[in-house]
Amino acid sequence: MAGPVQQEMEQLLTSAFAPTRLEVINDSAKHSGHSGDDGSGESHFTIVIEAPAFADKSRLERQRMVxxxxxxxxxxxxxxxxxxxxxxTP
Known part of the structure; x- marks a missing residue:
């Protein structure tokens, strides 16, 4: 089950980009006890997003938009x- 931060990220990205694909993956368990692990279980994420808004944008521009x-x-x-x-892709 998605935690509150993950749900908020999904809502914000859906509102901003109307993505054709969106995965917000919680990687926090892989980093338990490492630097940056705050114990919340929501400290590390991978976002996979596909949206028309990213057409003709560089990788850096896309990351900044997100x-x-x-x-x-x-x-x-x-x-x-x-x-x-x-x-x-068309």
Missing amino acids: NRALGDIPGERVHALSIQASAP
Whole structure:
């Protein structure tokens, strides 16, 4: 079951991009006891997102767009975030 931070990320990304594919994967268990593990069980995530908004954008621009959509979550409430953002292929 998704925790509150994961659910919030899914809602923010869905609202911002209307993605054709969205996976917010909680990787926190793999990092238990490591640096950045705050004990919340929601410290490390992978985001796989595909949306038309990413067409003609560089990898860096896509990552910045995702980070902006997530507001204070990256760096404040989530220690590590891996982003795989792409545009749908025709």
